[in-house]
Structures are given as C-alpha cells and as structure tokens.
Amino acid sequence: MHAAPPSERVAINLGDRSYDIVIGAGLLDRSDAFDGLPPGTDAVIVTNEAVGPLYAPRLSITLQRRYQRVHTITLPDGEVHKTLATLTSIFDALLEQGFDRRTTLFALGGGVVGDMAGFAAACYMRGVPYVQLPTTLLAQVDSSVGGKTAVNHPLGKNMIGVFNQPLRVMADLGTLETLPQRELVAGLAEVIKYGPIADEAFLDWIEAHLDDLLRRDADALAHAVRRSCEIKAHVVGEDERESGLRAILNFGHTFGHAIEAGLGYGEWLHGEAVGCGMVMAADLSVQLGLISNSYAERLRALIRRAGLPVVGPRLGVERYLALMRLDKKSNAGEIRFVVLEGVGRALVRPADDALVSRVIEANTR
Amino acid sequence: MHAAPPSERVAINLGDRSYDIVIGAGLLDRSDAFDGLPPGTDAVIVTNEAVGPLYAPRLSITLQRRYQRVHTITLPDGEVHKTLATLTSIFDALLEQGFDRRTTLFALGGGVVGDMAGFAAACYMRGVPYVQLPTTLLAQVDSSVGGKTAVNHPLGKNMIGVFNQPLRVMADLGTLETLPQRELVAGLAEVIKYGPIADEAFLDWIEAHLDDLLRRDADALAHAVRRSCEIKAHVVGEDERESGLRAILNFGHTFGHAIEAGLGYGEWLHGEAVGCGMVMAADLSVQLGLISNSYAERLRALIRRAGLPVVGPRLGVERYLALMRLDKKSNAGEIRFVVLEGVGRALVRPADDALVSRVIEANTR
Numbered sequence: 009m010h011a012a013p014p015s016e017r018v019a020i021n022l023g024d025r026s027y028d029i030v031i032g033a034g035l036l037d038r039s040d041a042f043d044g045l046p047p048g049t050d051a052v053i054v055t056n057e058a059v060g061p062l063y064a065p066r067l068s069i070t071l072q073r074r075y076q077r078v079h080t081i082t083l084p085d086g087e088v089h090k091t092l093a094t095l096t097s098i099f100d101a102l103l104e105q106g107f108d109r110r111t112t113l114f115a116l117g118g119g120v121v122g123d124m125a126g127f128a129a130a131c132y133m134r135g136v137p138y139v140q141l142p143t144t145l146l147a148q149v150d151s152s153v154g155g156k157t158a159v160n161h162p163l164g165k166n167m168i169g170v171f172n173q174p175l176r177v178m179a180d181l182g183t184l185e186t187l188p189q190r191e192l193v194a195g196l197a198e199v200i201k202y203g204p205i206a207d208e209a210f211l212d213w214i215e216a217h218l219d220d221l222l223r224r225d226a227d228a229l230a231h232a233v234r235r236s237c238e239i240k241a242h243v244v245g246e247d248e249r250e251s252g253l254r255a256i257l258n259f260g261h262t263f264g265h266a267i268e269a270g271l272g273y274g275e276w277l278h279g280e281a282v283g284c285g286m287v288m289a290a291d292l293s294v295q296l297g298l299i300s301n302s303y304a305e306r307l308r309a310l311i312r313r314a315g316l317p318v319v320g321p322r323l324g325v326e327r328y329l330a331l332m333r334l335d336k337k338s339n340a341g342e343i344r345f346v347v348l349e350g351v352g353r354a355l356v357r358p359a360d361d362a363l364v365s366r367v368i369e370a371n372t373r
Numbered sequence: 374m375h376a377a378p379p380s381e382r383v384a385i386n387l388g389d390r391s392y393d394i395v396i397g398a399g400l401l402d403r404s405d406a407f408d409g410l411p412p413g414t415d416a417v418i419v420t421n422e423a424v425g426p427l428y429a430p431r432l433s434i435t436l437q438r439r440y441q442r443v444h445t446i447t448l449p450d451g452e453v454h455k456t457l458a459t460l461t462s463i464f465d466a467l468l469e470q471g472f473d474r475r476t477t478l479f480a481l482g483g484g485v486v487g488d489m490a491g492f493a494a495a496c497y498m499r500g501v502p503y504v505q506l507p508t509t510l511l512a513q514v515d516s517s518v519g520g521k522t523a524v525n526h527p528l529g530k531n532m533i534g535v536f537n538q539p540l541r542v543m544a545d546l547g548t549l550e551t552l553p554q555r556e557l558v559a560g561l562a563e564v565i566k567y568g569p570i571a572d573e574a575f576l577d578w579i580e581a582h583l584d585d586l587l588r589r590d591a592d593a594l595a596h597a598v599r600r601s602c603e604i605k606a607h608v609v610g611e612d613e614r615e616s617g618l619r620a621i622l623n624f625g626h627t628f629g630h631a632i633e634a635g636l637g638y639g640e641w642l643h644g645e646a647v648g649c650g651m652v653m654a655a656d657l658s659v660q661l662g663l664i665s666n667s668y669a670e671r672l673r674a675l676i677r678r679a680g681l682p683v684v685g686p687r688l689g690v691e692r693y694l695a696l697m698r699l700d701k702k703s704n705a706g707e708i709r710f711v712v713l714e715g716v717g718r719a720l721v722r723p724a725d726d727a728l729v730s731r732v733i734e735a736n737t738r
Contacts, residue, residue, distance in 0.1 A: 049705050076705075092461055099457075103528040108703050133701045134523065134534050135614070158499065163468040169499050170535065249500070336498045338473050340414050340441075 015041065016234055020153065020241040022248055025173040029153055029237045031230065035180040036067050036141070042074060045175055046137060048112045051075040052105075054098060054125035055116040056085040059143050062186055067116055067141065075112075079105055083121065088274040090120045090160050092168065098128040109133050112175070118144035118191070119151035119278065123169070126157035130172035140174045143183035145195025145229070146279050149202075149236035150257075152177045154244040160273055164334040165265045171249055179233055184224060193315040194279025196221060197260070199232050200314065201286065202239045204307060205256045208352035210235050215310055222314070255337055256354040259346040260286030263320065266331035270323040283316030288371045293347040295363050303351065320372040325365045328372075332364075380406065381599055385518065385606040387613055390538040394518055394602045396595065400545040401432050401506065407439060410540055411502060413477045416440040417470075419463060419490035420481040421450040424508050427551055432481055432506065440477075444470055448486065453639040455485045455525050457533065463493040477502045477540070483509035483556070484516035484643065488534070491522035495537035505539045508548035510560025510594070511644050514567075514601035515622075517542050519609040525638055529699040530630045536614055544598055549589060558680040559644025561586060562625070564597050565679065566651065567604045569672060570621045573717035575600050580675055587679070620702055621719040624711040625651030628685065628733075631696035635688040648681030649736075657724060657732045658712040668716065685737040690730045693737075697729075 015032025035041045051071045055064050060082045071078045081101045083094055102111070115125030115138060122140050129138035142152035158169025184192070199221070203211025213231070214221075220228035240257065247254040264285030267276060276284075290304040312318045323331075329343070337344040342358045349355055380397025400406045416436045420429050425447045436443045446466045448459055467476070480490030480503060487505050494503035507517035523534025549557070564586070568576025578596070579586075585593035605622065612619040629650030632641060641649075655669040677683045688696075694708070702709040707723045714720055 092457065092464075096457055099526060099533050100528075103526055103532060103699070106699070106706070108705065109701060110704065131533050131535055133532060134521065134536055156499065161464060161468055163465075167468060167498060168464050168496050170496055171499055333471070334468070336474060339475065340473065341471070 018234065018237045018241050021245045022173060025155075025248075027174060027176050029177040029179065029241065031148075031179045031181065031233055031237065033180065033182045033226070035178045036063055036183070037070055039070050039073050041178060042070065045112065045139065048075065048137070049110040050077040050079070050107055051112050051114060052102065052107060053078070053080040053114045053116050054083065054121060054128070055080060056083045056121050058085040059117040059121070063116060063143060063183060067114065071114065079107070083124065086274050087120055087160070087268070087278065088272070090124060090273070092159055095124055095128055095159055098124065099132060102128075102132055109136055111136050113138040114141055115139070115152075115174075116141045116143060118142065118147045122147055122152045123157050123166075124159060126155070126172050126174065127159060127169050130157060130170045137175050138172075140177040142177065142179055144187055145184055145192055145233070146198050148179040148184075148233050149195060150198040150240065152179070153237055153240045154254075155248070164331075165269055165273070166336070167334075179237075181226065181230055181233065184229055191277065191279075192222070192224070194277040194283075196314045197279035197283035197286070197311070197316055199236050200310060201257075201259050201282065202236050204286070204290070204348055204352065205259045205346070205354040206239045206243070206352055207235070210239070211351065218310070218313060255356045256346050258337065259348075259354055260284075260289050262332055262335050262337065262343065262345050263288040263328075265335060266323070266328050267320055269331050270327055271321055276317070280317055283311045283314070284318060284320050284371075287311055287318045288320060288367055289345060290348060291371055292345060292359060292364065292367045293349070295367060296347060296359060298347055298349045303348075320368070322372050325368050328368045329361060329364065383599065383602045383606050386610040387538060390520075390613075392539060392541050394542040394544065394606065396513075396544045396546065396598055396602065398545065398547045398591070400543045401428055401548070402435055404435050404438050406543060407435065410477065410504065413440065413502070414475040415442040415444070415472055416477050416479060417467065417472060418443065418445040418479045418481050419448065419486060419493070420445060421448045421486050423450040424482040424486070428481060428508060428548060432479065436479065444472070448489065451639045452485055452525070452633070452643060453637070455489060455638070457524055460489055460493055460524055463489065464497060467493075467497055474498050474501055477504065479504050479506055480517075480539075481506045481508060483507065483512045487512055487517045488522050488531075489524060491520070491537050491539065492524060492534050495522060495535045502540050503537075505542040507542065507544055509552055509556055510549055510598070511556070511563050513544040513549075513598050514560060515563040515605065517544070518602055518605045519619075520613070529696075530634055530638070532699075532701070544602075546591065546595055546598065549594055556642065556644075557587070557589070559642040559648075561679045562644035562648035562651070562676070562681055564601050565675060566622075566624050566647065567601050569651070569655070569713055569717065570624045570711070570719040571604045571608070571717055572600070575604070576716065583675070583678060620721045621711050623702065624713075624719055625649075625654050627697055627700050627702065627708065627710050628653040628693075630700060631688070631693050632685055634696050635692055636686055641682070645682055648676045648679070649683060649685050652676055652683045653685060653732055653736045654710060655713060656736055657710060657729065658714070660728050660732060661712060661724060663712055663714045668713075685733070687737050690733045693733045694726060694729065
C-alpha cells in the first residue's frame with residue numbers, strides 16, 4: 009500500500025445547495041473520495057463511447073462497494089448528440105431498468121455528458137441527486153462546476169436546460185492523461201478565460217506556464233484546474249442563476265456559440281469556438297474604447313500559442329448577428345456581449361450592430 | 374360598469390417561492406387580477422385545441438394591456454399528448470418566435486396543459502416564469518397548485534418532470550361553465566379526495582352538496598375550489614418536494630396510475646382513475662385493519678353517486694402490480710400506498726403483495 013495521492017477541495021457556497029469540488033489524481037479508484045455522499049440504493053454511471061471503456065469499469069468497481077446496484081448508460085460521443093433525443097434515451101434506460109428515486113447518477117465524461125446527466129437527474133421522477141466526474145480539462149475547469157445543465161436545440165446552443173447543482177464535483181487529474189491533444193487545447197481556452205475576466209496574476213501565470221500545460225505537466229495542470237475552479241466557485245457563489253455577475257463567465261461565448269451553431273455542432277470543439285470568440289470579444293472591447301489594442305494583441309498571441317483558432321469561419325455578418333440574437337443574454341433582440349474593461353475585469357453590455365459587424369468582418373476568413 | 378365580481382386569495386407559503394391562488398369568476402378579463410406579476414416583455418399563452426378557442430382570445434386581450442407581444446401556442450388536447458414530443462414542440466415554437474428570458478408563460482387549460490407549460494417554463498433558457506390559469510375543476514383544485522410538472526413516459530405516468538412553482542394560480546370559476554360533464558365529474562374525484570385524507574367536515578359538506586356541485590351551482594363550486602386549495606396549500610407548504618406528508622395527496626393515485634397506464638393514457642380520464650383508485654385504496658385500508666368496512670362503503674357510495682367508476686378494468690393482478698412497482702413512491706421495488714387510518718387521516722405504507730392482489734381481484738371486472 010502506498011499513501012493516497014493528495015487531493016484538494018474547493019468549496020462552492022450556495023446555502024443548502026453548497027458542495028465541494030475535489031481535485032486530485034486517482035479519485036476514481038478511491039472509495040474514500042466518495043465518503044459523505046447521501047445514502048442511496050443504486051448508482052448509475054452516465055458516460056459516453058469514448059470515455060466509458062477507459063474509466064467506467066474502474067468507477068463501477070469503486071461504486072460497488074457503496075451501492076447495491078451499479079449500472080452504466082453509454083451515450084454516443086460528441087456535441088452533436090447533446091439533444092433532447094439523447095436525453096430521452098437516458099430516461100428510457102433508467103425506467104427500463106426500474107431505477108427509483110433513491111438512485112444517484114454519476115456523470116463520467118466531458119461537458120456534454122455532464123450537461124445531459126445533470127439535466128436528466130433534475131427531471132427523472134422530478135429529481136434524483138447526481139455527482140460530476142469530469143474527465144476533460146474543459147469540464148474540470150468549467151462545465152462541471154456551477155450547476156448549469158442543458159441540451160442544444162437546432163436554433164441555439166444550451167437553449168433547453170435547468171440549474172441543478174450536483175452533490176459533488178470530483179476532478180480526477182489522472183483522466184487528463186488520455187485526453188486527445190485537441191481536447192486538451194480546447195480546455196485551455198476556458199482556463200485562459202479566467203485571467204482576462206477575473207485575475208491578472210493568473211493570466212501572467214498561464215503565459216509563463218503554457219508550455220508546461222501543453223505537455224501536461226501534472227503540477228501545472230493541477231494548479232490550472234484548482235485556480236480555475238476557485239474563480240468559478242467565487243463567481244457562481246455570488247450569482248447562482250446568472251442574474252448579473254455570472255454572465256462574465258461567458259466571455260468569448262456569444263461569438264463562440266454563433267460559430268458552433270453556424271458550422272453545425274461538433275465541427276469546431278466548444279473550446280475552439282470560445283478561443284476564437286475571445287479574440288473577437290477582445291477586439292470588440294478595443295473598438296468600444298475599453299481596452300488597448302496591445303492588450304487585445306497580448307490575448308490573441310496567447311490564444312494562438314495555445315493552438316486555438318484566432319480567426320472565425322466566414323459565415324457572413326448577417327448570419328453571425330442572427331445567431332447571436334438567439335443568445336440567452338439577449339434582451340428583446342438586443343445582443344449583449346461580455347467585454348473587457350481592463351486586465352482581469354469584464355462587464356456585460358450591448359454593442360452597436362455596425363461595430364459588431366466590423367469586428368466580425370475583421371476576424372473571419 | 375358593474376363592480377368586479379368578488380375574488381378570494383389562498384396563500385401558499387414556500388419562502389421565496391410563495392404565491393397566491395386567486396379564485397373568482399371572470400378573472401381572465403380582469404386586468405387588475407394580473408397586478409403584481411413581475412415585469413416582462415412578452416407573454417405566451419400555452420393552451421390546447423379544446424380550451425384555446427373558448428378562452429385564449431379573451432386572455433390575449435387582457436394580456437395585451439401589459440405585454441409588448443402576446444403569442445398563443447396551441448397543443449393537441451388530451452393526456453395522450455402529455456409527452457416529451459409535445460414538450461419539444463413548445464420549445465420549437467418559443468425559439469422560432471424568438472422569445473427570450475423576459476417572457477412569461479401563461480398555462481390556460483387543464484392539468485395536461487399546466488403540467489407541460491410549467492415544465493417548459495422550467496427548462497426554456499434554464500427557466501422563465503409562468504402563471505397557471507386552470508380551466509378544469511381538476512386543475513383548479515389540484516394540479517395547478519403546488520408546482521409539480523411532468524410529462525408521461527410509456528413506462529409510467531409523470532415520470533419526467535420537475536418541481537417548478539408558478540408566480541400565481543388564477544382559477545376563473547367562469548371557465549367551469551363550458552366544462553364537459555364528464556370532466557366536471559372527473560374533477561370531483563380530486564375534490565372528494567381532500568375529505569378522507571385531511572378534513573372530516575369537508576367530507577360531510579361534499580356529501581351534503583354533491584347534487585349542487587353536479588349541477589354547477591356557483592356558490593358550491595366556489596366553496597369546493599377554495600377549500601380544496603386551502604388544504605392543498607397547507608400540505609404543500611409543509612412539504613414542497615414530497616419527502617413526507619405531501620404523498621398523502623396521492624390517495625387513490627397508485628391504483629389510478631396503474632389503470633391509466635394499463636388502459637393507455639386517455640382511455641379513462643385521470644379523475645376517473647383516481648375515483649376508482651380511491652375505492653381500491655379504501656378497501657386496502659380495510660384489509661389492513663385501519664378503517665371499518667362501513668367507512669369504506671360510505672366513500673364508495675359517494676364516489677359512485679358522483680358518477681365516477683368504482684370498479685377497475687380487468688388488467689390482471691400481475692399487470693397491476695408491475696405498473697404500480699414503477700410508482701415514484703416505490704422504494705427498491707416495494708410499492709407504497711396511501712391508505713386511510715380514520716376519517717380525515719391518511720398515511721403512506723407498503724402492503725403485502727397477497728393482500729394487494731386480493732384487493733385488485735375484488736375491485737376489478
């Protein structure tokens with residue numbers, strides 16, 4: 009026996025919906041990491057075809073020590089499957105297997121799995137508890153934290169969903185070892201995001217350690233995940249249901265969602281679209297006179313160096329505008345953007361269509 | 374101008390989710406009845422093919438005084454359409470029309486419309502507010518109050534849904550005038566329910582005024598709706614998410630749901646199945662030694678006199694048991710029944726399969 013590898017906890021404070029984010033290597037195999045979850049009879053692992061074969065058997069063995077019955081539901085892989093139809097297949101499987109209200113769902117995978125398992129947990133028999141076990145960098149630093157769940161609609165991303173906080177988030181850093189490089193890079197987009205919107209020192213750190221992150225240095229990844237979760241936990245603790253502050257977490261996402269929807273979900277990874285969207289949102293911030301051109305260039309250089317796209321697809325200005333009008337931050341057809349107003353500070357505001365059109369023209373090819 | 378007809382309010386106390394049930398004739402036309410709702414830009418009436426033509430134009434005129442845009446979504450009529458597919462059609466319509474987060478949904482119809490509009494409101498862009506405007510007796514006394522929303526699944530009734538409290542319930546007693554007699558009778562099943570589970574005096578009152586209710590005497594209906602809402606508001610205020618007490622509101626529903634699912638949704642109306650289910654649950658209470666045979670006979674006589682079925686369909690004992698095992702009150706395959714333990718008192722408990730089988734045999738044909 010060797011000592012358990014160290015793990016860290018980040019608390020997310022939401023009154024009676026508070027929970028911990030546990031970060032560490034090897035959590036999937038550590039029964040003690042599951043201590044303190046409310047008692048339940050059955051456990052259902054919701055995973056996908058890519059992640060399931062790698063990790064579901066290990067998680068299943070750990071859960072079998074705690075639950076009478078452990079079952080695995082395997083979804084198809086990819087954003088294109090984040091639909092009401094796939095959600096329905098989860099309900100079908102749960103009912104066919106006779107799972108009752110004392111069942112806990114365990115979301116094992118990336119953001120798509122987490123969004124759908126969390127949504128399914130909210131609705132199955134009007135609510136069963138769930139645990140997030142994110143296995144991608146993007147899910148560990150962003151989507152598994154904060155209780156946003158959703159599926160896409162042909163007319164817009166994440167349009168159908170609910171706020172539903174998990175019982176716990178358990179980020180096993182070991183799962184990042186098998187992550188395809190393209191997905192690691194996509195996850196870095198959300199890591200980078202936290203610098204410009206909230207933490208100048210973290211932006212400096214990312215710039216200094218980007219090469220370490222790209223070669224998956226364990227210490228660098230651990231720091232990136234922890235600091236990202238700390239920032240997200242703070243923002244979500246202030247504004248659980250996105251009535252104000254929380255919207256800044258969508259920096260780059262308004263442009264990014266338009267890219268994803270315009271190309272068809274799955275063509276670009278979410279993080280890739282957000283990377284490019286941050287470049288566009290930074291340029292918009294320059295055009296609005298909020299930040300200097302050199303700061304925007306600094307961000308563009310970092311995003312490019314991470315391996316993320318910095319030029320958007322040529323969908324046409326009108327198509328971009330139409331897709332962005334569907335954004336959930338829109339008010340009566342007026343698109344609202346997360347823009348930067350300095351290093352480590354962001355705000356949400358509308359922008360003139362002409363200005364936005366110029367930004368789209370300048371940043372697409 | 375004549376004075377506005379009187380209306381009454383029943384408060385439902387749920388902390389920051391508290392709201393009022395407003396009961397009165399002609400509410401749909403009274404703009405002042407909508408005072409105090411949070412400001413919003415747009416209003417969407419969700420109704421069905423039976424109710425919409427009768428009342429949606431009137432409601433629309435009233436709402437146009439308050440909202441920039443008023444749109445109506447008309448669903449097909451009937452329990453058979455309470456599905457994820459119909460729910461999806463609501464999302465499609467909302468997105469196609471470009472409605473944003475500042476939209477309020479108005480559920481105008483019976484329980485099916487209310488359940489689906491409330492569920493859609495919970496999920497559209499992760500939550501928009503909604504108002505219940507029940508137009509059937511059943512919805513006015515039961516389903517519109519308490520925030521339970523759901524759709525059916527082929528494997529069970531109300532299996533997919535959420536708790537989502539409305540901003541207000543507005544029961545316009547005038548809409549009961551156009552209710553088909555069969556639906557009025559079905560609604561009486563839920564009125565009758567409140568007597569045996571919670572209020573001996575109300576049971577006496579129903580027995581004394583059943584003929585008035587059946588001929589739609591306005592004062593009798595007003596009293597029945599108000600007292601039913603008071604009892605339901607009290608129970609829901611004690612136990613919003615059905616972790617205990619609230620389950621007694623399902624008296625007759627475990628057998629009733631089996632009848633509905635076994636025959637196929639829509640064959641019997643929900644209230645008809647509940648009426649028959651109460652007869653079976655009362656008989657089970659006798660078999661368990663909890664109440665006298667004469668009290669069960671008293672309830673059976675009242676239910677029969679209301680015009681509700683008191684004998685269930687011959688689905689077969691095994692089929693009944695299998696369907697009831699899917700009930701959400703079940704624990705690890707053990708069916709739990711709401712049974713009576715006296716006049717005005719109920720509790721939830723399991724029962725031996727052999728005993729339940731005998732009750733099914735004796736009460737089906």
